[in-house]
Amino acid sequence: MYGKKVKLRFLFLSFIFLILTLSVFLILKSLEENVVYFISPTEIKNLTEIDNKKRIRVGGMVKEETVKMTQNKISFIITDFKNEINVTYSGAVPNLFSEGKGVVAEGYLNDRSFLDAKKILAKHDENYMPPEVKKALEKNK
Amino acid sequence: MLKNFEPNKIFLITSKAPKYILTAFIIIISIGLIEALILSPEDYIQSHSVRIMYVHVPSAWISLGTFSVIATLSFFILIFKNKSFILITKSLAPSGLVFNIIALTTGSIWGKPTWGTWWAWDARITSMLILGLFYIIYILAWRIYDNGEKANRITSLIAIIGLINVPIIKYSVDWWSTLHQPASINIFSETSIHPSMIVPLALMTAAFALFSVLIFLMKYNTELIKIKNKGLDRL
Numbered sequence: 001m002y003g004k005k006v007k008l009r010f011l012f013l014s015f016i017f018l019i020l021t022l023s024v025f026l027i028l029k030s031l032e033e034n035v036v037y038f039i040s041p042t043e044i045k046n047l048t049e050i051d052n053k054k055r056i057r058v059g060g061m062v063k064e065e066t067v068k069m070t071q072n073k074i075s076f077i078i079t080d081f082k083n084e085i086n087v088t089y090s091g092a093v094p095n096l097f098s099e100g101k102g103v104v105a106e107g108y109l110n111d112r113s114f115l116d117a118k119k120i121l122a123k124h125d126e127n128y129m130p131p132e133v134k135k136a137l138e139k140n141k
Numbered sequence: 142m143l144k145n146f147e148p149n150k151i152f153l154i155t156s157k158a159p160k161y162i163l164t165a166f167i168i169i170i171s172i173g174l175i176e177a178l179i180l181s182p183e184d185y186i187q188s189h190s191v192r193i194m195y196v197h198v199p200s201a202w203i204s205l206g207t208f209s210v211i212a213t214l215s216f217f218i219l220i221f222k223n224k225s226f227i228l229i230t231k232s233l234a235p236s237g238l239v240f241n242i243i244a245l246t247t248g249s250i251w252g253k254p255t256w257g258t259w260w261a262w263d264a265r266i267t268s269m270l271i272l273g274l275f276y277i278i279y280i281l282a283w284r285i286y287d288n289g290e291k292a293n294r295i296t297s298l299i300a301i302i303g304l305i306n307v308p309i310i311k312y313s314v315d316w317w318s319t320l321h322q323p324a325s326i327n328i329f330s331e332t333s334i335h336p337s338m339i340v341p342l343a344l345m346t347a348a349f350a351l352f353s354v355l356i357f358l359m360k361y362n363t364e365l366i367k368i369k370n371k372g373l374d375r376l
Contacts, residue, residue, distance in 0.1 A: 006221060035317050094256060095254060123256070
């Protein structure tokens with residue numbers, strides 16, 4: 001139904017597309033460590049060696065009732081509900097930073113359970129609702 | 142079926158359509174903006190910055206959708222030498238790029254008060270930036286190679302290569318840990334945006350879609366007139 005040239009062009013393009021897709025996939029797969037924006041406390045725990053000169057980002061939830069603020073220091077625990085890591089930070093935290101919410105802390109590891117953060121980012125989840133709805137939801141809990 | 146896309150026939154429609162689309166756009170964006178800026182509620186945690194979402198999300202969708210259309214049509218251009226699609230793809234690119242820039246800028250403005258940073262090199266944001274670069278390369282290629290067989294081939298190839306990036310943008314938030322939140326609107330699972338916020342989002346999406354069609358038609362007509370002025374009655 002289609003000419004030979006059309007079929008050839010189709011094959012040619014399909015192969016180019018396939019090869020490129022595969023290459024991109026393999027590149028991303030091998031670079032996974034760098035593509036992820038942050039790692040979880042569990043992954044920190046499983047690290048074979050820790051490099052305390054390398055800046056890393058740890059993400060998870062701010063554990064409830066662990067945020068302690070003193071005059072110029074703030075400390076809290078990041079949890080992924082399996083493992084935890086202690087974080088200390090001096091400076092202003094974003095408005096959305098609060099207990100039970102997502103957070104990404106960027107800084108240097110002192111050891112497997114202690115991070116000296118230089119930057120705190122709040123993570124927003126995919127839920128959007130008016131305050132009244134949130135209140136009603138909490139009441140029903 | 143493909144014969145219906147012939148520029149001469151389409152010109153009759155495209156030269157009249159813009160004014161109707163413009164009217165529809167003005168009506169819908171007025172209602173949409175009133176909904177988004179005044180009537181819709183604030184969010185329980187980010188309060189009023191949620192309103193940025195009503196511009197950010199539709200722009201990102203349209204930018205992605207436009208690129209997907211360009212890339213799909215480019216397949217036809219390369220394989221079947223379909224001449225009618227060439228002007229369509231060429232005219233779609235500018236509005237796609239504009240919405241890409243809007244999505245990145247509004248995202249940045251939203252990121253500062255919520256995340257605490259203007260920019261993060263996470264997978265979603267970086268892949269969206271790459272899409273913007275693809276748009277720029279695509280438009281530049283049209284400028285550099287003028288019109289002709291060579292331009293058709295190179296631009297179509299750029300669009301097809303860029304298509305690989307589209308699913309990466311969509312699923313980046315699921316495949317890797319990103320600062321950007323995962324999708325709130327899902328076709329197959331529950332949507333996590335409250336219905337009162339869906340209304341302005343849908344209106345703004347419709348308004349932006351109309352706007353991008355409007356820009357597309359204006360660009361398309363310009364291209365057609367350029368060809369007519371050259372004294373060619375066909376591509």
